[in-house]
Each structure stands twice: as C-alpha cells, then as structure tokens.
Amino acid sequence: MAEHNAQLPNSYLKGPVVVFGTGLLGTSIGLGLSQRGLRVLLSDPSPSALSVAVDIGAGIPLGTDPGVWPELVVVAAPPDVCARVVADALERFPAAFVVDVASVKGAILRELAELSAKTPLDLSRYVGTHPMAGRERAGAVSARGELFNAMPWVVCPHAGSSAAAVQAAQNLGLDLGAVLSQFSPEEHDEAVALVSHLPQMMASLVAARLQDAAPHALSLAGNGLRDVTRIAASDASMWVPIMSANAEPIAAILHAVHEDLIKLIGTLDGPAAPGASLAMAKLISAGNAGQARIPGKHGGPAQPYAWLSVLVDDEPGQIAQLLTEIGEIGVNLEDLRLDHSSGRNAGIVEISVLPAKRDVLIDELAVRGWKVLQ
Amino acid sequence: MAEHNAQLPNSYLKGPVVVFGTGLLGTSIGLGLSQRGLRVLLSDPSPSALSVAVDIGAGIPLGTDPGVWPELVVVAAPPDVCARVVADALERFPAAFVVDVASVKGAILRELAELSAKTPLDLSRYVGTHPMAGRERAGAVSARGELFNAMPWVVCPHAGSSAAAVQAAQNLGLDLGAVLSQFSPEEHDEAVALVSHLPQMMASLVAARLQDAAPHALSLAGNGLRDVTRIAASDASMWVPIMSANAEPIAAILHAVHEDLIKLIGTLDGPAAPGASLAMAKLISAGNAGQARIPGKHGGPAQPYAWLSVLVDDEPGQIAQLLTEIGEIGVNLEDLRLDHSSGRNAGIVEISVLPAKRDVLIDELAVRGWKVLQ
Structure with missing residues (x-):
C-alpha cells in the first residue's frame, strides 16, 4: 500500500482505469473509482450514453490518445459482444489487465479462445468477473458509485490468468466496496444457473400460467404467489442473452426438475394409490431440506428465524x-x-x-x- | 341488528357458536368470537388441546349437554376428517348452520354427498368456507382472535346451500373482521390450485434442487432465490392432505407447466437455432404479463410500483x-x-x-x- 497518495482516499488500484461500456454497470464502476480518486477514461459506441456518463462524473472520454497506459481495462458490454471488446482491449493496451463484468463466464472464455486461435491474444492478462448487483433500471442515468457496496463480486480466473491479473480484478472489487469470492468459470456458470437462472425460469413458468386466469381467481393471491413470481417481472432483453450464453448448465438443471415434475404429476394423477402420500411428503421435505441450506444474512449459515x-x-x-x-x-x-x-x-x-x-x-x-x- | 346487546361490541352472529377442533384456526375463531361477546362452546378429540383453548379464553367445553342449540357450528378439522365431522354436526344440531374452514372445498362436498347417500343429511344447512389466514405455527397456543382481521375469507356455497346458511357463514367472517368473497366450490379449488398450490409445488421443486448443491454455489444466493423458495419451508403434514384433496386441479395446471417446461428445455438444448431467442423472449414476456395481473395492495388493480x-x-x-x-x-x-x-x-x-x-x-x-x- 506504499503507493497510496495521502491526499486521496486509499485505493487498491493505482489507475488509470479504462471502462468500455457506459451502461448501468460501467458507469457505476467509473463513478465509484472516480470517487476513490482514480483517473477513469470512458468509452461507449453510443455518444449520448457516453455524454451522460461523463456529465455525472464517471470519468472523461477515452478518445484516441495513443499515450494512455491504463493499469486496468473494465469491459462492461453485453454478453454477446463482450468477448470481442475484451480481445480488442488486450490488443490495444498491451500492458493492461482486462476484466469483464458479464453475468456468464464460460461462453465468453470459449469465444476468446476462438478469437485467439485466429489472432493470438495474451489471455494471461484477462480475468472474468461477475459483480452481482444489477438494478431494475438500466442505463448511465441510473448509475451509482455505491452500487457494488457490500454486494458479492465473483472473480473467475481461467487456467491461464496470471496472478497479477487476478490481483487487479480483486483490487477493482475491493475499491468498489464489494465482497470478493473466487470461482472457476465453470463453477460460476453452474452456480448461477442454480441460484439465479433456475429461479428465474420457474418464476416465469408460474407467472405465465396467470395470463389467462380469471380475475376472480387472482383476487385470492397471497404473499406465496407474490414471492414466487416477483422476479418474473424481469426484462426479456436482459435474460435472453444470459439464457443463450448459459443454456447448457440451465438445461441440465431443468432436466432434473423435469424428472421431479413428471413424478409429481404421476402422484397427483392417482392421489389415493399406495405410496402417493409418501411421495407427496417426500417432495415437500426435499424442498424443506434444500431451502434450509440457503445461507443466512451476511453469508453466515442459515438461521432458523x-x-x-x-x-x-x-x-x-x-x-x-x-x-x-x-x-x-x-x-x-x-x-x-x-x-x-x-x-x-x-x-x-x-x-x-x-x-x-x-x-x-x-x-x-x-x-x-x-x-x-x- | 336489533338484537345487538348494547353492553357488548356489535356482532353479526347471535350465537351460541360451537367450534369443533381447537387447533390454530378453531381456537382463533373461538377467541375472536368470544372477544365479540358471543357464547362459544369448544370440542376437540384431544383433551389437552381443548384445555389449552379453554384456558386462553376461546370458549367453554361443549360437553354432552343435550340442551345446547347453537346458531352456528364451525368445523375446524383437518381436510381428511372434515366431512365426517360436518355430517355429525348436521345430525346432532338439527337447527344449526354448519360451516367448515378447510382449505379445499370440492373433496369435502363430494364426501358429504357420499355420506348423505347412505344416511340422508340436511345439506342445505352446510356451507364450505376458506379463511386464508394460516400462520407458520400451529396449535391452540398460537391462536389469536385477530388472526382473520383484514384477511380474505372465501364463502363457497354449494348448489343446495340455503340463503340463511350462506348469511350465517358470511356473518362469521364479518364478526372476525375478515374480507368476504364468494366462489363456487369448483371455482375455489381451481383458484387456490393456481394461486396457492402451484407456487408451493414450484417452490418445492426449486428448493429440492438445492439439496445437493455445493456450499460454494449457495454462497451466491440472492433475493431472487430467497423469494422463489421461501414457501418451500412449509410443512409436509399440512400440504399432503391439501395435495391429496385437490390433486386434480393441481395436476391440470402442472400438465400445462410441463408443456411449457418441455418447450423451454428444447430451446435451451439448441440456443443458437433459428427462433430460439424469440422462444426465450416469449417465455420471459409471458411471465411479465402474468405477473402484472396479480392484484395490488388492498385488492386494487396491480400498480407498477x-x-x-x-x-x-x-x-x-x-x-x-x-x-x-x-x-x-x-x-x-x-x-x-x-x-x-x-x-x-x-x-x-x-x-x-x-x-x-x-x-x-x-x-x-x-x-x-x-x-x-x-
């Protein structure tokens, strides 16, 4: 920490930091790092999105100055263009570490490997990350420097990531006040398929059944239905790229759910058959056991409140x-x-x-x- | 309302009221009606459960006094014994209206029709009801007279229910401060299958997938997973009788969910196929549309908060x-x-x-x- 400038708040990164993509995440990262006193340079294909980010203080435009030597480049682009932007950043800034903040990791890594097979890339400088802090509103105008404060930030080094690149990715999360954890890209994608994408799919499947329901029936809705379907309000434009990029792990879990569902329907088709009550009790008990494993507040063990x-x-x-x-x-x-x-x-x-x-x-x-x- | 005793709070029922079953619901009903100044007589197959209910002021023991002429008998017994207790009450108290408070209605009515085919019952005096106000704790000791205050109370007359019996069932809900609505037994069972039983099944199916998950993966759990699985903590002993009694409407909805799930898995198995992105977007949009139909606070139209x-x-x-x-x-x-x-x-x-x-x-x-x- 000897490098810290005593005039500025402490920071783990030294900067400058380049941020590609001034949507909600990129602009929030720029704001948070700028508030730490770091020099932030911003770039976005949309000049108006870039202007908003600059106006609210997230950084200054990157421009075409060839004299910029960033410590770190943060790629905050949608999952379907992310790998290409990472590849460009690795080429343009040969001394910089590069991280992305997309919510899937394996698909981006596979695409980078394909790009590198055509034009070799120094992927040792690249580390994927996933800050788990989306908001319901998108865009630079909704950005907040505190967006990542106290939220999980998953660092997902690949087999070839250098230790220094991993440290830079961790420093980014630390400077933004996030809580770090480390997963392999495969572990990450399987984990989010289970704890994030599965609930989204099931919430949407339940809510889809309400489309044609009688208003009379919906008047009996209680907190159970509200809880289960709350995330069904999420935006398709956000979810389709995630579902596409993480299709295999999501499908694997849904196959298992499908088996359980088929068993349940079979049981309900003959509720008086021998063993039917036991089968019903086993499903509810399995749910009890799984639900009880969700960690409690502050990442501690689940507490029976x-x-x-x-x-x-x-x-x-x-x-x-x-x-x-x-x-x-x-x-x-x-x-x-x-x-x-x-x-x-x-x-x-x-x-x-x-x-x-x-x-x-x-x-x-x-x-x-x-x-x-x- | 001319009958109201000016010394007591107004009540719609005149009493006395007999309550069969001193679990959470029956004891709460006894407490609420006693607090209104009504005379309540309690009965339960468990002498200790009855003692607790009497001790906390829910009423006095019914005993075997042949001189009791209740205005209303409330059957608060589990769904699998409810019909038999209703039949006994109709026979024992030939001038009383009889309601039950079980959370399924069609199965009880069918069982009553079967019992009446053997020994004719005056079913015109019977009305099924469903107060939607369970608590996580069971038993007389958890009872509260305010349990039903501001909560929905569904009155479900069958084709043969008399107008006076329906009025008595409504008066019970009104005296307990509940919000009345009226459904046919079939409408009720289909509605609760959709708004209550479907979310429970899906929450349990999601939570069951967490049983074997790596703790590492679960550390990424956020509010989405917590919301979707919250009701998966519900008790099997409560749910198995409900699933058995309402198996057909639940299975019908799960068949439709199954069709959607099969389509979704097919899409995810080939996420790059033509039309796959559109199919994903349609599922999320269908969820948006269904979720938006859930009524807002106070039963009003859904508000986009x-x-x-x-x-x-x-x-x-x-x-x-x-x-x-x-x-x-x-x-x-x-x-x-x-x-x-x-x-x-x-x-x-x-x-x-x-x-x-x-x-x-x-x-x-x-x-x-x-x-x-x-």
Missing part, C-alpha cells in the same frame, strides 16, 4: 414507530415483510428475529399496545 | 429512522424488503413507492444524508 406478525394501520409512520419500538426493546430485526393480501386499509408487518427473542418481543409489543397476531 | 434502494447500517434503529424520515417527507411506502445478499454488516433496504413519488423521495433522502443506491 422466528416470525411474528403485527397489525398496523396503513401509514408509513406506523411502521417506523413499530421499528423504533423494536429497537428500544433491544431486539435485532433479521427480516421484515409487508403483507398486502388484505382488502382493507390495514397492513400486516411480518418480522423475523432470532428464535430466542421472539417471545420477549411479543410480550413487549403487546404491553406497548401493538396488535401482535402471532 | 417504482423501487429504490437505500444502504443502511445493520441496526434496527437505522431502518426505523429511515421509515420515519420517509413519513416526514410525506411519501407512502407501498412495499419494503431487506436485502441480505451481503457479506457485510450493512444492509440494503428496498423500498417501493408510487412511480410519481420516486424521484422526489430519492432527492429528499439524499439531502438528508441517506445513501440511495438507485
């Missing part, structure tokens, strides 16, 4: 007051949900706390006049 | 302070989530508000020193 529900008037002040009093009681809130399955102007706040704190909290809230439902 | 995220320290006081200030700014909170995909002791609060309020709120929060991520 205890829930309680409090009835409040439908006013923001009410919920704030409730949380203030929970703080006064000295109980730490682990999770919180609002329940809108109601047809009235009253809401239910579901609160989860450590199991040992549940009864204390129920008693204290009741003393303070709150309507605790359970 | 706008989300923003605020970075907070992981302390309950922080979130309360944030909500207090949102109240001061005068913006109504539509939904709120805590984001735990973090590995740090900082949290992200996702807030949804009406779209027109989003920019105002972002500006005001920033002025007050909050770190708004988008």
Whole structure:
C-alpha cells in the first residue's frame, strides 16, 4: 500500500482505469473509482450514453490518445459482444489487465479462445468477473458509485490468468466496496444457473400460467404467489442473452426438475394409490431440506428465524414507530415483510428475529399496545 | 341488528357458536368470537388441546349437554376428517348452520354427498368456507382472535346451500373482521390450485434442487432465490392432505407447466437455432404479463410500483429512522424488503413507492444524508 497518495482516499488500484461500456454497470464502476480518486477514461459506441456518463462524473472520454497506459481495462458490454471488446482491449493496451463484468463466464472464455486461435491474444492478462448487483433500471442515468457496496463480486480466473491479473480484478472489487469470492468459470456458470437462472425460469413458468386466469381467481393471491413470481417481472432483453450464453448448465438443471415434475404429476394423477402420500411428503421435505441450506444474512449459515406478525394501520409512520419500538426493546430485526393480501386499509408487518427473542418481543409489543397476531 | 346487546361490541352472529377442533384456526375463531361477546362452546378429540383453548379464553367445553342449540357450528378439522365431522354436526344440531374452514372445498362436498347417500343429511344447512389466514405455527397456543382481521375469507356455497346458511357463514367472517368473497366450490379449488398450490409445488421443486448443491454455489444466493423458495419451508403434514384433496386441479395446471417446461428445455438444448431467442423472449414476456395481473395492495388493480434502494447500517434503529424520515417527507411506502445478499454488516433496504413519488423521495433522502443506491 506504499503507493497510496495521502491526499486521496486509499485505493487498491493505482489507475488509470479504462471502462468500455457506459451502461448501468460501467458507469457505476467509473463513478465509484472516480470517487476513490482514480483517473477513469470512458468509452461507449453510443455518444449520448457516453455524454451522460461523463456529465455525472464517471470519468472523461477515452478518445484516441495513443499515450494512455491504463493499469486496468473494465469491459462492461453485453454478453454477446463482450468477448470481442475484451480481445480488442488486450490488443490495444498491451500492458493492461482486462476484466469483464458479464453475468456468464464460460461462453465468453470459449469465444476468446476462438478469437485467439485466429489472432493470438495474451489471455494471461484477462480475468472474468461477475459483480452481482444489477438494478431494475438500466442505463448511465441510473448509475451509482455505491452500487457494488457490500454486494458479492465473483472473480473467475481461467487456467491461464496470471496472478497479477487476478490481483487487479480483486483490487477493482475491493475499491468498489464489494465482497470478493473466487470461482472457476465453470463453477460460476453452474452456480448461477442454480441460484439465479433456475429461479428465474420457474418464476416465469408460474407467472405465465396467470395470463389467462380469471380475475376472480387472482383476487385470492397471497404473499406465496407474490414471492414466487416477483422476479418474473424481469426484462426479456436482459435474460435472453444470459439464457443463450448459459443454456447448457440451465438445461441440465431443468432436466432434473423435469424428472421431479413428471413424478409429481404421476402422484397427483392417482392421489389415493399406495405410496402417493409418501411421495407427496417426500417432495415437500426435499424442498424443506434444500431451502434450509440457503445461507443466512451476511453469508453466515442459515438461521432458523422466528416470525411474528403485527397489525398496523396503513401509514408509513406506523411502521417506523413499530421499528423504533423494536429497537428500544433491544431486539435485532433479521427480516421484515409487508403483507398486502388484505382488502382493507390495514397492513400486516411480518418480522423475523432470532428464535430466542421472539417471545420477549411479543410480550413487549403487546404491553406497548401493538396488535401482535402471532 | 336489533338484537345487538348494547353492553357488548356489535356482532353479526347471535350465537351460541360451537367450534369443533381447537387447533390454530378453531381456537382463533373461538377467541375472536368470544372477544365479540358471543357464547362459544369448544370440542376437540384431544383433551389437552381443548384445555389449552379453554384456558386462553376461546370458549367453554361443549360437553354432552343435550340442551345446547347453537346458531352456528364451525368445523375446524383437518381436510381428511372434515366431512365426517360436518355430517355429525348436521345430525346432532338439527337447527344449526354448519360451516367448515378447510382449505379445499370440492373433496369435502363430494364426501358429504357420499355420506348423505347412505344416511340422508340436511345439506342445505352446510356451507364450505376458506379463511386464508394460516400462520407458520400451529396449535391452540398460537391462536389469536385477530388472526382473520383484514384477511380474505372465501364463502363457497354449494348448489343446495340455503340463503340463511350462506348469511350465517358470511356473518362469521364479518364478526372476525375478515374480507368476504364468494366462489363456487369448483371455482375455489381451481383458484387456490393456481394461486396457492402451484407456487408451493414450484417452490418445492426449486428448493429440492438445492439439496445437493455445493456450499460454494449457495454462497451466491440472492433475493431472487430467497423469494422463489421461501414457501418451500412449509410443512409436509399440512400440504399432503391439501395435495391429496385437490390433486386434480393441481395436476391440470402442472400438465400445462410441463408443456411449457418441455418447450423451454428444447430451446435451451439448441440456443443458437433459428427462433430460439424469440422462444426465450416469449417465455420471459409471458411471465411479465402474468405477473402484472396479480392484484395490488388492498385488492386494487396491480400498480407498477417504482423501487429504490437505500444502504443502511445493520441496526434496527437505522431502518426505523429511515421509515420515519420517509413519513416526514410525506411519501407512502407501498412495499419494503431487506436485502441480505451481503457479506457485510450493512444492509440494503428496498423500498417501493408510487412511480410519481420516486424521484422526489430519492432527492429528499439524499439531502438528508441517506445513501440511495438507485
């Protein structure tokens, strides 16, 4: 850390950093690094997107100055053009490390290997990464320097990545306040197929069934349906490239789901048959076991939180007051949900706390006049 | 309403009310009606369950007194014994209306028709109902008189239900503060298969895939996976009877899901084939369209809420302070989530508000020193 300039906030990277692509991710990276005091140069095929990124302070235009010698080039381009931009960056900046931030890794690496077979590339300087911090709004205008703060940033070196390139990729995540982890590209793609792409596919499949439902039926929708289908609102233009690029790992998991689904349909077609009840119980239990493995808050082991529900008037002040009093009681809130399955102007706040704190909290809230439902 | 005793809170029912089954639902009904000033008599095959319900004030034991003439009998027994208890109640109390509160309706009605074919029953006095207000904890000890407050209560008359019986079933829901709706038993079973049983099946299928996942992979789990699998934690002993009793409508929907899944797998098996990208986009778009149909808060039409995220320290006081200030700014909170995909002791609060309020709120929060991520 001897290189740190005492006049600037500490940073792991020294810069300059070139960012190709000034969409949400690229602009947020530029903003975050600029706020650290690093020199950032920006490039985008769209002059207007570039202007917005420059105007909000994410960096200055890269231009065609041949005298730029960046420490690191960040490629924040869509998955289907990413490999080509990485290849160009490796050629144009022969002393720079190059990372990309696309949400699939194997497909990009395969395409780079193909490009390198035609015109040899120094792929030792390349490391794929995946910051897991998308937002619902896209574009430079939605960028925030804090976008990656406290969010996972997966560094995925390939077999030929140099140690120095890996360090540069890690430094990028550290400078943006992210939480680092390291996967091989194959491990990464299988992991996101399971924890990100599978839920998206299943949420879309459930939500697709609602298209032709009677409004009457939908009036019975509760938080279960809302939870399962929330991500079904995601944008097709974001998902199609991901599905294309990670098709094989996603399909492998869906084949396994398909087998389970066929078994379930067979069971439901003869619910009174011997063994049918056991088969149903086994599916629900398998779900219990899998769900319990999802890590808890702060990456720790899953905690069996205890829930309680409090009835409040439908006013923001009410919920704030409730949380203030929970703080006064000295109980730490682990999770919180609002329940809108109601047809009235009253809401239910579901609160989860450590199991040992549940009864204390129920008693204290009741003393303070709150309507605790359970 | 002329019958109302001025000394007691108004009630729609006059009582007495007999409740068969002192689990969570039956005891909560007893508590709620007792709190309205109604006379409630309780019965349960388990003497200890009955004692708990009596001790917490849900009513007095029914005993064998032949002189009881209830206005209404509420059967709060599991779905697989419900019809027999309803039949016994119709015989034992020839002047009473009888309702059940099981979460499936067609199977109970079919079993009652079979019982009536052997020993004729006056089914005009019977109406099935479904209060949609389960809790994660079962048993009389978890009961609350407010359990049904502001929650949906579906009244499902069969073709032979008398108008007076339907009125009694409605009065029960009204006295417990629930929001009434009316479905035929078939409509009800198809609706809950779609909005409740389908999401449960799909959540369990997704979560089951996590059983053998590498811990490394699960460390990348975000809110998408958490949302989709949350209800996979539900209890098999609750779900097996529901799946058995509503097997046909659930299977019908799963057959349609199966067709979509087969198409999706076919597309992913050849992601570069002509039309593959369009097929992927169509699935995501179908999910968008279905998800958008889920009714909004308070049963109104779905509102396209706008989300923003605020970075907070992981302390309950922080979130309360944030909500207090949102109240001061005068913006109504539509939904709120805590984001735990973090590995740090900082949290992200996702807030949804009406779209027109989003920019105002972002500006005001920033002025007050909050770190708004988008």
